[in-house]
Amino acid sequence: MCTSIIFSPRDHYFGRNLDLEVTFGQQVVITPRDYVFKFRDMPKIDHHYAMVGIALNADSYPLYFDAANEKGLGMVGLNYPDNAIYYDVKEGKDNIASFEFIPWILGQAATVAEAKKLLSTINITKKNFSDKMQASPLHWIIADKTGVSIVVETDADGMHVYDNPVGCLTNNPQFPKQLFNLNNYADVSAAMPKNNFSDQVKMDGYSRGLGSRNLPGGMDSESRFVRVAFNKFNAPTSDSEEENVDTYFHILHSVEQQKGLDQVGPDAFEYTIYSDGINLDKGIFYYTTYTNKQINVVDMNKEDLDSSDLITYDMLTKGKFNHQN
Numbered sequence: 001m002c003t004s005i006i007f008s009p010r011d012h013y014f015g016r017n018l019d020l021e022v023t024f025g026q027q028v029v030i031t032p033r034d035y036v037f038k039f040r041d042m043p044k045i046d047h048h049y050a051m052v053g054i055a056l057n058a059d060s061y062p063l064y065f066d067a068a069n070e071k072g073l074g075m076v077g078l079n080y081p082d083n084a085i086y087y088d089v090k091e092g093k094d095n096i097a098s099f100e101f102i103p104w105i106l107g108q109a110a111t112v113a114e115a116k117k118l119l120s121t122i123n124i125t126k127k128n129f130s131d132k133m134q135a136s137p138l139h140w141i142i143a144d145k146t147g148v149s150i151v152v153e154t155d156a157d158g159m160h161v162y163d164n165p166v167g168c169l170t171n172n173p174q175f176p177k178q179l180f181n182l183n184n185y186a187d188v189s190a191a192m193p194k195n196n197f198s199d200q201v202k203m204d205g206y207s208r209g210l211g212s213r214n215l216p217g218g219m220d221s222e223s224r225f226v227r228v229a230f231n232k233f234n235a236p237t238s239d240s241e242e243e244n245v246d247t248y249f250h251i252l253h254s255v256e257q258q259k260g261l262d263q264v265g266p267d268a269f270e271y272t273i274y275s276d277g278i279n280l281d282k283g284i285f286y287y288t289t290y291t292n293k294q295i296n297v298v299d300m301n302k303e304d305l306d307s308s309d310l311i312t313y314d315m316l317t318k319g320k321f322n323h324q325n
Ligand SMILES: C[C@H](CCC(=O)NCCS(=O)(=O)O)[C@H]1CC[C@H]2[C@@H]3CC[C@@H]4C[C@H](O)CC[C@]4(C)[C@H]3C[C@H](O)[C@]12C
Pocket: 001, 002, 018, 019, 020, 056, 063, 064, 065, 077, 078, 079, 080, 081, 098, 099, 128, 129, 133, 134, 135, 136, 137, 171, 270
């Protein structure tokens, strides 16, 4: 499972937790403006917006899990099993394979509005990257540096583009159902609850935090959706980049999956492999990993973005203990 948020305290931070039981050898990958993107059914693009994110560098093709471009448009792919359907190539459409979707949008669109225009002519095809790398069932959240976001789901009844008023996405079920489910948590609050139960029962509020007692605590995607939305809407904002980045990671880590809690096989447990966030206004990429909670930073502006080869960084997974005696 995965969780993605856009958090807008002053600048806009967008990214995700990647939760899985196996790791792919993913890296931080910057695609500069003159890298040539070849597409299965569309003409190549040899000049486009530069982007940074997490990808698998597959024979010099960036298979992005999540990324943002230099204009401040970002996109995250999250698992959407049993619902995601990709389609056959359709005449008259922009036929884009699911693994090409992030480069196609981020290469050409600067805002969510421009992304919507590209989406109006797109057809997500079922082509695989390779026999070994079959298409995975995903849905996507797209956000820009105004803080606006949308969700794209390709269901059996066609592609849906939803405006996203909460600025987060997890996994199943379909996005409208996730939104509807928030109704069940309308009374969750950061404040101490008022006794609406009965004025004949005396309640003395034995503990701080009782207002959020009914937040769901599970690892499942509905629970994480509600929890991360609540935590984000109640998060403090600041004028300091460091404080905002720190808060951003507190929000994502509040739905992180500890090893051992989400069993997916006899000896296999899903866990949060990494959490990342891009400052969409500034093109600065931040991440933590399961074993390294120190915030690591890659600034795309420090690279030559007018070049043509992928720029990659191995993720720093070794945490550091500060011994004080
Ligand atoms: C598994 C991840 C979602 C995490 C998640 O939600 N896990 C819960 C599983 S479960 O729901 O609990 O069962 C997703 C998110 C992004 C994906 C990559 C996107 C690029 C590329 C697309 C190609 O077509 C196939 C290979 C490819 C490298 C993809 C591999 C994998 O699919 C990635 C990492």
